[in-house]
Amino acid sequence: MRYVSTRGQCPAVGFTDAVLSGLAPDGGLYVPEAWPTFSRARIEGFAGKPYAEVAAAVIGAFAGDEIPAADLREMCEEAYATFNHKAVVPLVQIGPDAFLAELFHGPSLAFKDVAMQILARLYDHLLGAQGRTQTILCATSGDTGGAAVEAFRGRKNVKIVALFPEGRISEVQRRFMTTAEEDNVACVAVTGTFDDCQAIVKQAFQDQSLRQAVDLTGVNSINFARIAAQAVYYFTTAVALGAPHRKVSFCVPSGNFGDAFAGYVAMRMGLPVARIATATNANDILARAFETGRYVRGAVQPTISPAMDIQSASNFERLYFETVKREPVETARAFQAFAEAGAIDIPPSAYAAMREVFRGVSIGEDETARTIVSTLNETGELIDPHTAVGVAALRHVDLPGPVVVLSTAHAAKFPDDVAKACGAMPALPRGVANLADRRERFDRLPAEAETIKAYVRAFAER
Ligand SMILES: *Cc1c(COP(=O)(O)O)cnc(C)c1O
Numbered sequence: 001m002r003y004v005s006t007r008g009q010c011p012a013v014g015f016t017d018a019v020l021s022g023l024a025p026d027g028g029l030y031v032p033e034a035w036p037t038f039s040r041a042r043i044e045g046f047a048g049k050p051y052a053e054v055a056a057a058v059i060g061a062f063a064g065d066e067i068p069a070a071d072l073r074e075m076c077e078e079a080y081a082t083f084n085h086k087a088v089v090p091l092v093q094i095g096p097d098a099f100l101a102e103l104f105h106g107p108s109l110a111f112k113d114v115a116m117q118i119l120a121r122l123y124d125h126l127l128g129a130q131g132r133t134q135t136i137l138c139a140t141s142g143d144t145g146g147a148a149v150e151a152f153r154g155r156k157n158v159k160i161v162a163l164f165p166e167g168r169i170s171e172v173q174r175r176f177m178t179t180a181e182e183d184n185v186a187c188v189a190v191t192g193t194f195d196d197c198q199a200i201v202k203q204a205f206q207d208q209s210l211r212q213a214v215d216l217t218g219v220n221s222i223n224f225a226r227i228a229a230q231a232v233y234y235f236t237t238a239v240a241l242g243a244p245h246r247k248v249s250f251c252v253p254s255g256n257f258g259d260a261f262a263g264y265v266a267m268r269m270g271l272p273v274a275r276i277a278t279a280t281n282a283n284d285i286l287a288r289a290f291e292t293g294r295y296v297r298g299a300v301q302p303t304i305s306p307a308m309d310i311q312s313a314s315n316f317e318r319l320y321f322e323t324v325k326r327e328p329v330e331t332a333r334a335f336q337a338f339a340e341a342g343a344i345d346i347p348p349s350a351y352a353a354m355r356e357v358f359r360g361v362s363i364g365e366d367e368t369a370r371t372i373v374s375t376l377n378e379t380g381e382l383i384d385p386h387t388a389v390g391v392a393a394l395r396h397v398d399l400p401g402p403v404v405v406l407s408t409a410h411a412a413k414f415p416d417d418v419a420k421a422c423g424a425m426p427a428l429p430r431g432v433a434n435l436a437d438r439r440e441r442f443d444r445l446p447a448e449a450e451t452i453k454a455y456v457r458a459f460a461e462r
Contacts, residue, residue: 008328
């Protein structure tokens with residue numbers, strides 16, 4: 001399986017290089033040269049199978065012959081054994097034809113664990129085969145850092161430095177990073193904002209000498225392996241609800257569009273998907289794109305679903321590429337224009353193709369809070385604010401039944417906002433209940449690129 005850039009200005013690469021490099025050198029995103037497909041019978045055969053087995057089948061279709069099937073199977077077994085639910089991604093019914101897919105049973109209680117746990121094992125495997133060590137540098141506004149540290153701690157061939165804005169993430173989020181004891185992990189409280197952290201990461205990646213010295217890499221949601229890993233639960237949940245014999249719809253709380261795009265990937269692989277709704281908070285760039293045909297950046301507004309406070313949904317470039325019939329020149333033109341002017345007018349034929357599958361809904365803060373209350377009253381389920389955005393969207397969009405809402409975080413990850421909305425304080429699940437007692441370890445640095453670059457270099461060379 002070869003991977004091409006959405007901007008077409010660099011050569012095709014194999015799965016290993018696509019995974020380890022993340023962004024393509026021409027600034028585009030890697031996509032498979034052709035979508036692998038499963039027959040109806042193969043999809044039917046996923047029913048009742050262990051999650052790790054379906055994961056190995058789906059990810060294996062993208063890895064091709066670059067990873068031996070037995071090794072991949074073992075990595076999937078290990079990755080999903082870290083989840084504290086035997087189903088890995090269980091379904092919970094919340095209405096006559098509506099279900100929650102609980103994606104939050106992983107080590108850091110957010111859906112990012114589903115992809116990050118397997119990504120870390122893929123990195124270790126692929127780097128080990130090349131005798132190489134890489135250093136991951138990531139900035140986090142909350143969930144990504146915790147999921148990445150949980151996944152990469154103790155890996156042999158990878159070191160990780162996580163930057164977070166001091167005092168601006170929740171205690172639970174911070175502790176998932178800072179209580180890791182392994183010495184391949186470094187956490188840094190930056191005295192600045194998340195934007196400062198991101199700007200520093202960007203500067204570090206632009207420093208060629210540092211990049212080479214520590215073999216710098218990233219794990220953000222543009223990495224194709226994360227998309228492949230997220231396609232898995234579209235298969236397991238749809239099959240549990242009767243696919244491939246009937247179509248299933250999905251409603252996806254969205255920020256960077258990685259999760260919702262993975263649903264499109266599952267569809268291209270042969271899964272009968274009726275419709276995918278992207279549910280956003282007030283940061284509604286995606287909702288507007290799907291409802292108006294214009295993809296236009298707005299100002300970022302802070303909300304109670306902070307993992308979705310994004311006004312430039314990186315993975316949208318992959319869908320654009322598909323719907324302009326894989327025209328790299330047009331894709332490059334559009335996204336260069338977006339970088340400069342912050343807007344793209346989606347060509348009518350591409351927009352029509354998007355509308356065959358996608359809908360967009362934006363949900364305000366009051367409705368999100370009210371949905372936490374109504375869901376608790378009507379079903380007994382205590383949901384987090386991100387999931388609430390998805391559940392609220394069901395009232396605004398026509399999704400042919402059965403509908404799966406992706407539940408992207410455990411309520412205990414956002415205890416204050418959940419308690420404020422409905423008066424119930426969510427408890428941490430067993431296994432992480434002692435999070436507050438674990439010893440924390442992190443360094444504190446000013447928001448200065450040079451200082452942090454020197455820190456990364458010293459840590460990587462230690
Ligand atoms: C990252 C995240 C999202 C958004 O996912 P995208 O792939 O960026 O669209 C939604 N909910 C939670 C809890 C997250 O951590």
